[in-house]
Amino acid sequence: MCGIVGYIGQKNCVPILIEGLKRLEYRGYDSAGLGVHTSNNIDVVKTKGKVATLEKAASEVKLKGKIGIGHTRWATHGEPNQVNAHPHSNDDFSISLIHNGIIENYAALKKGLIKKGYVFKSDTDSEVIVNLIDSFIKLNHTLFESVRSALNLVEGTYGIAVLYNKEPDKIIVARKGSPLVIGIGDGEHFIASDVNALITHTSQVVYLEDDEIAEIYADRFVARTITDEEAIKIVHEIDMSPEEITKGGYDHYMLKEIMEQPESIANSFRGRLLHEEGLVKLGGLVDIEDEFAESERIIITACGTSWHSGLVGEYMFEQFAEIPTEVDYASEFRYRNPIVRQTDSMLFISQSGETADTLAAMREAKRRGALCLGVCNVVGSSIARESHAGSYIHAGPEIGVASTKAFTSQLVVLALMSVFIGRKKHMSIIDGQKILKEMEKIPGKVEQILKLNDHIEAIAEKFVNANNFLYLGRGYNFPVALEGALKLKEISYIHAEGYPAAEMKHGPIALIDENMPVVFLAPQDSVYDKVISNIEEVKARKGKIIAVASENDDKIDSLVDYTIKIPETIRMLMPILNVIPLQLLAYHIAVKKGLDVDQPRNLAKSVTVE
Numbered sequence: 001m002c003g004i005v006g007y008i009g010q011k012n013c014v015p016i017l018i019e020g021l022k023r024l025e026y027r028g029y030d031s032a033g034l035g036v037h038t039s040n041n042i043d044v045v046k047t048k049g050k051v052a053t054l055e056k057a058a059s060e061v062k063l064k065g066k067i068g069i070g071h072t073r074w075a076t077h078g079e080p081n082q083v084n085a086h087p088h089s090n091d092d093f094s095i096s097l098i099h100n101g102i103i104e105n106y107a108a109l110k111k112g113l114i115k116k117g118y119v120f121k122s123d124t125d126s127e128v129i130v131n132l133i134d135s136f137i138k139l140n141h142t143l144f145e146s147v148r149s150a151l152n153l154v155e156g157t158y159g160i161a162v163l164y165n166k167e168p169d170k171i172i173v174a175r176k177g178s179p180l181v182i183g184i185g186d187g188e189h190f191i192a193s194d195v196n197a198l199i200t201h202t203s204q205v206v207y208l209e210d211d212e213i214a215e216i217y218a219d220r221f222v223a224r225t226i227t228d229e230e231a232i233k234i235v236h237e238i239d240m241s242p243e244e245i246t247k248g249g250y251d252h253y254m255l256k257e258i259m260e261q262p263e264s265i266a267n268s269f270r271g272r273l274l275h276e277e278g279l280v281k282l283g284g285l286v287d288i289e290d291e292f293a294e295s296e297r298i299i300i301t302a303c304g305t306s307w308h309s310g311l312v313g314e315y316m317f318e319q320f321a322e323i324p325t326e327v328d329y330a331s332e333f334r335y336r337n338p339i340v341r342q343t344d345s346m347l348f349i350s351q352s353g354e355t356a357d358t359l360a361a362m363r364e365a366k367r368r369g370a371l372c373l374g375v376c377n378v379v380g381s382s383i384a385r386e387s388h389a390g391s392y393i394h395a396g397p398e399i400g401v402a403s404t405k406a407f408t409s410q411l412v413v414l415a416l417m418s419v420f421i422g423r424k425k426h427m428s429i430i431d432g433q434k435i436l437k438e439m440e441k442i443p444g445k446v447e448q449i450l451k452l453n454d455h456i457e458a459i460a461e462k463f464v465n466a467n468n469f470l471y472l473g474r475g476y477n478f479p480v481a482l483e484g485a486l487k488l489k490e491i492s493y494i495h496a497e498g499y500p501a502a503e504m505k506h507g508p509i510a511l512i513d514e515n516m517p518v519v520f521l522a523p524q525d526s527v528y529d530k531v532i533s534n535i536e537e538v539k540a541r542k543g544k545i546i547a548v549a550s551e552n553d554d555k556i557d558s559l560v561d562y563t564i565k566i567p568e569t570i571r572m573l574m575p576i577l578n579v580i581p582l583q584l585l586a587y588h589i590a591v592k593k594g595l596d597v598d599q600p601r602n603l604a605k606s607v608t609v610e
């Protein structure tokens with residue numbers, strides 16, 4: 001969850017590290033710090049709060065040097081304060097370490113180190129690693145050897161970078177479970193927890209794999225495994241422009257990403273629709289297409305918003321691919337004894353491709369012999385690399401912590417996958433063509449919905465002081481209700497729940513009074529009349545109703561307090577349109593409450609700890 005950066009070369013590393021940390025701030029933002037090699041020392045500056053505070057502190061002490069590491073933290077062990085911020089140092093400050101991950105056996109290791117006379121300054125698990133390294137340095141091992149030996153004792157996850165003042169020409173990095181990428185420059189190297197922090201400097205990167213450790217110099221790097229075997233690394237070319245990770249004139253990344261959806265959705269299906277044959281081309285599935293189509297069952301595993309798109313995927317796969325489909329939280333899947341058969345295909349949906357639970361669930365499923373497919377946004381991410389096959393969603397970088405455009409692009413790819421299988425089985429060419437034709441119209445319809453921004457903002461104004469919200473939808477729109485509620489919760493801190501509309505009578509109806517806003521997803525589909533009955537039930541109890549309805553629905557206006565009228569499409573694609581007003585509603589409520597929508601409290605973009 002934390003962000004880590006590093007630089008080694010001829011330039012002053014401080015502005016490079018600060019810029020990198022700002023780009024990674026979405027990974028964590030409760031405290032930040034820098035460690036920089038100066039003449040004979042490593043100077044450390046740490047501050048509580050955001051990277052801007054660190055930048056000020058570093059400039060006040062005129063921090064400067066050609067080799068350095070930086071960290072932005074999302075607290076796991078120990079409260080967010082200056083002492084617990086990274087880098088962590090050993091007793092004489094000769095070693096400096098930044099860490100992203102969780103050391104599970106830290107308590108036992110700490111006890112052992114305390115017995116040896118080590119004194120701990122912070123409450124973090126990370127400080128254990130720096131003191132373990134120190135204990136091997138004291139045995140006259142090199143830094144590389146000491147890091148390797150220390151990591152052999154550690155259980156848990158880590159992406160680390162280490163400096164040592166007696167070996168001032170290198171940075172040691174290592175990875176297990178937390179991402180780490182090395183950027184290759186001209187006589188300089190960069191390190192980061194994701195490529196966003198590097199792309200203004202280089203497009204050439206090397207991904208460190210789990211259990212690898214690398215010694216990075218200005219002009220070269222050497223990678224080995226933790227068991228001391230040679231690690232052969234391939235240089236990848238990153239196809240991403242620095243403009244893609246700016247706010248592009250918007251106040252927030254989240255708003256920019258909402259507004260980008262006509263384009264990001266089109267990118268998700270571009271080149272994949274074969275209209276004439278009513279077929280879908282998914283390059284990443286070519287090698288396994290028959291195995292996938294013949295699966296006896298599909299199990300979708302994901303977290304958060306990606307889990308919601310998985311729920312929509314369940315409806316799609318059952319309706320069009322005619323394969324029984326189950327959806328599981330990755331965190332639950334991995335700790336049950338899940339029944340996974342060799343005839344099952346498993347889909348791992350993850351924007352970041354680094355979510356710890358989803359990655360661990362995939363490794364478990366692989367061990368059990370299932371075909372494992374990744375549906376990821378971040379190219380080269382762990383899930384994308386480790387899955388047997390998969391499809392990228394091509395939404396482009398998503399920086400806002402609240403996922404928006406990744407969700408709609410995931411839905412596009414899941415729809416394409418279901419047609420991909422459906423056409424191999426029972427789906428007619430006519431039905432295939434119809435879906436693809438509708439898919440192509442989606443970006444234009446999204447554009448139409450985005451034009452309702454001012455109207456939705458005016459509705460948001462009325463609910464800034466609400467304490468609770470209910471979101472209700474049926475069928476394909478039930479997961480949209482869950483997603484709308486999640487968006488509101490995470491950025492406005494208003495308690496919100498999503499329910500299948502018909503379930504309301506089984507409990508939540510007790511909550512309804514004149515202070516309860518209820519958002520209904522009420523498109524004119526096969527369950528429209530039933531949703532209208534649910535609306536009547538809420539109205540009878542004086543709930544305040546916002547309805548997302550079809551553009552030509554004249555009946556609904558008299559039943560509800562506010563309507564958001566949107567274009568129609570076929571049922572399977574409705575969630576893509578219906579979620580957009582909910583994203584805007586959550587965004588405007590949070591902005592009007594004066595909250596930081598891009599970096600909501602307690603959250604991190606990519607949850608790389610379990």
Ligand code: AGP
Nearest residue numbers: 304305306350351352355402403
């Ligand atoms: C979404 O708004 C959340 N921030 C969160 O639920 C997210 O979707 C979840 O952590 C999964 O992330 P992933 O898609 O990168 O795996």
